[in-house]
Structures are given as structure tokens and as C-alpha cells.
Amino acid sequence: MVQLSRLFLRKYGNFVDNLRLYVRGGSGGMGLPRLGGQGGKGGDVWVVANKNMTLKRFKDKHPQKRFVSGAGANSSVRALKGETGKDKEISAPIGITVTADDGKILGELNVEGDRLMVAKGGAGGTLHTAFEPSRGQAKHIRLDLKLIADMGLVGFPNAGKSSLLTALSNATPEIASYAFTTLKPEIGKVLYEDYKQISVADLPGLIEGAHLNKGMGHKFLKHMERTKHLLFVVDVCGFQLASKTAYRSAFDAVQLLTKELELYKEELVSKPALLVVNKMDLPDAEDKLAELKEQLQSPQEFFDLFPEDAIPKNCITFRHVVPVSATTGLGVDHLKRCIRESLDEEAERENKAIHEERLRALRNQ
Structure with missing residues (x-):
């Protein structure tokens, strides 16, 4: 300690x-x-x-x-x-x-x-x-x-966010095999062949109760407010923060992260979001990924195992669920394409909304 x-x-x-x-x-x-x-x-x-x-x-x-x-x-x-x-x-x-x-x-x-x-x-x-x-x-x-970034990495400690940021971008955050390695925000740039650059912010891992300012709670939750998209990162095998804390599956992690964001500022969970299932190089990863995907299709059916105050009001529908291994590079290129696709789709939607608003204004003149 x-x-x-x-x-x-x-x-x-x-x-x-x-x-x-x-x-x-x-x-x-x-x-x-x-x-x-x-x-x-x-x-x-x-x-x-x-x-x-x-x-x-x-x-x-x-x-x-x-x-x-x-x-x-x-x-x-x-x-x-x-x-x-x-x-x-x-x-x-x-x-x-x-x-x-x-x-x-x-x-x-x-x-x-x-x-x-x-x-x-x-x-x-x-x-x-x-x-x-x-x-x-x-x-x-x-x-x-409040950091301004296209993507904000959201995850519990030791989910592999720093390793993922390194694999995606030019950032060089400190990486180790213990929780709480990241203690300050890092910004990386994802570069594409057409010279498009996308900024990704890696924030320190949240803990349960972050919305109450536990751990570094508010100090880093506020940075999520200025990111365009959320990039949830979970360990496919789940995690246990300490010997005295409960084990959390990948599905548990998704819902608890959603709840923490929701309790801090409810509109955060309305942002477009992608889910990265990390550490796919571990044993039994494929079976656990299949289980997670099944749970995400009907999340409410599995909420009976959650305390009432840990159940999010609204479940996030992820635009993409991408299995990766940040350490071996498995799936990282596919993740880059999904990130680009999601951001481009959102930009097109926003431009269309602006165009329609301008047309309405002209008609009303």
C-alpha cells in the first residue's frame, strides 16, 4: 500500500x-x-x-x-x-x-x-x-x-486499457501486471492510411463507488464528459480487485461500469459506445466470450444476481463488440476499423441533423 x-x-x-x-x-x-x-x-x-x-x-x-x-x-x-x-x-x-x-x-x-x-x-x-x-x-x-478526445477508455483496474492504448496508438503509458498502473490520463493518436487521426484517452481504472468520489472518482469521471464515444474495456475472464472483494465476470464489469457512469451523470451512457473484450489469448477465452455475448443480448434476464442499487436504469447497446488481445495484437486492426466506422457514422448523422435544421430554419423565414 x-x-x-x-x-x-x-x-x-x-x-x-x-x-x-x-x-x-x-x-x-x-x-x-x-x-x-x-x-x-x-x-x-x-x-x-x-x-x-x-x-x-x-x-x-x-x-x-x-x-x-x-x-x-x-x-x-x-x-x-x-x-x-x-x-x-x-x-x-x-x-x-x-x-x-x-x-x-x-x-x-x-x-x-x-x-x-x-x-x-x-x-x-x-x-x-x-x-x-x-x-x-x-x-x-x-x-x-476536461480532456477532449474522440474515444474515452472506460474500465476497471487491470482490464488492459494501457496495453490497448499502446497497441492502438503512439502513446507509451506505463504498463504492469498489477492494478492501478495508470494514475494519470494518457492521450494516444490512432493513425489511419488516409492520414485521419483519432484521439483516444486512457483514464485510470474506475472502482465501484467512483460516482461517490471513491478512489479517484470525480477527478477522472469528468473527463468522460468531453469524449465523443466510450470504449468499454473488460477482461474476458473477469477480475477480482483484491482478495476481500467479490469476483466480477466480464458481464458484471460491463453493467457495473454502466452504473458508475450513470450515477455520475446519466447522459454519459447515451454516448455511442463500443465494447472491447480484452485478453483473448487466455485459456477458455472463446467460451467466456460466447457466454458474454449471450448475456448482452438479454441483459435483464441476468440482473437477479445483482443488488438492486447496482442495476443500471438503461443497458448500453454497443455498436460493436470486439474481441482482442492487446499483448499479442489479435483483433487490434479490426478494432481500429470499428472505431473509425463508428465515429464516421456519428459525424454523418450529426451533419445530416445540422442540414435538416438549416432547411427548417429557411422554410420558417
Whole structure:
């Protein structure tokens, strides 16, 4: 356990997916009572999306995590209207959600150059304020990074997700024969002959109760929100996380993973999904695969063995069920084709929906 804790600190310590910052808009400038002058407005604080920025780099560059914009200039005989204070821009990674201390979402930055004002500068002094300026807004905000990927790998520890990501892509995650090897997200790129690239995110293995923030629960479940498709990965022979925990078959794993996603955010299970049945090089794998496929055809018939609170409201219908062996490469090329096919089908469906919406809008003009 001590070794696992040290591994967690070492591996996860290099990955940052949230930061808390202090931001303050600039104070306004003083007005000039004698001549009715108006003080300049204080500068605003903005968060701006930058594709070259990461939260780790941000943290290293700004250890104080404190951002204050410029004050507005006082009104003077030479300039009755004081100059506006200089804005402060905070470069942040693409894929950031900005929230206030009370949990209110202020906005999201999803595209290079997206801008969000997080603290407004104070007004300059005028006749209506007895020429007294106001202070700028001051608050703490939180930057939360949610990885953006075409595919998100979902699975319990030791299902072989890291090995699968290596087999599919150019990523080189740490791989070992014990649970919890992956302690930070990894992104791999699947390359195709026509130069199409698909991004795949490997997240640390979930545990039962992840929706309650057990293990690394919410820290990594949130990344599922921005993946276009889900790629469930299960061990064909099932798994047992520890000697004191129950053995779970591949079918159990599918339903429990579905339940964890559902309890965290119900709309997650409506995403298109594929099922990868891994470790097909193990003995009796073919028989266990046949059993799993039969169970998936009528999953409700097997729910009598589940506790009531472990049964998902809605079972996922997988677009493809693909048996593979990530270590030997068996089925990996077929899986790549299935991933591409599923993403292309969904893109075509979305484009068709957009086209139909535009036609309806034209008819209603």
C-alpha cells in the first residue's frame, strides 16, 4: 500500500487538471471635481484559451496564482477622461471550464482564442459618484480541465486499457501486471492510411463507488464528459480487485461500469459506445466470450444476481463488440476499423441533423 501511495504521488504529481486562482479587476481612476473630469475604468481580467498551454506549465509559470489588472488613470487637467486600465489576460489550456467559488459555471474555453471575462474593472469616478471610483471585482475562480478526445477508455483496474492504448496508438503509458498502473490520463493518436487521426484517452481504472468520489472518482469521471464515444474495456475472464472483494465476470464489469457512469451523470451512457473484450489469448477465452455475448443480448434476464442499487436504469447497446488481445495484437486492426466506422457514422448523422435544421430554419423565414 505504501508503494502504491508513492507511485500515485510520483505519477499523478506531474499531471494537473484543476487550479484555484485569485483574480481582481483594476480599480477605477479618480474623477476631477473642479472640471467635472471622469476617471478611467479599471482593466478587466480575462481567461484566454491557448493551445500551447497546459495547467502544469501554467502552475510552474505562475506559482502565486494571483492576477490583477491595471487601475484606471485619474482624471487631470490635461486629460479630463482618464485612460482605461490595462486588461490582464490569463493563458489557459483549451478544454477548460471556469467556475466560481460557489460552484457556478462562468464559462468554457473549447477553441483556440476563446475568451472569458472573470473579473470586471471598477468604474472611474464621475459627478454621479462624487468623483469617487469603485474597486474592481475580486474573487477566487477554479480552472477545471476536461480532456477532449474522440474515444474515452472506460474500465476497471487491470482490464488492459494501457496495453490497448499502446497497441492502438503512439502513446507509451506505463504498463504492469498489477492494478492501478495508470494514475494519470494518457492521450494516444490512432493513425489511419488516409492520414485521419483519432484521439483516444486512457483514464485510470474506475472502482465501484467512483460516482461517490471513491478512489479517484470525480477527478477522472469528468473527463468522460468531453469524449465523443466510450470504449468499454473488460477482461474476458473477469477480475477480482483484491482478495476481500467479490469476483466480477466480464458481464458484471460491463453493467457495473454502466452504473458508475450513470450515477455520475446519466447522459454519459447515451454516448455511442463500443465494447472491447480484452485478453483473448487466455485459456477458455472463446467460451467466456460466447457466454458474454449471450448475456448482452438479454441483459435483464441476468440482473437477479445483482443488488438492486447496482442495476443500471438503461443497458448500453454497443455498436460493436470486439474481441482482442492487446499483448499479442489479435483483433487490434479490426478494432481500429470499428472505431473509425463508428465515429464516421456519428459525424454523418450529426451533419445530416445540422442540414435538416438549416432547411427548417429557411422554410420558417
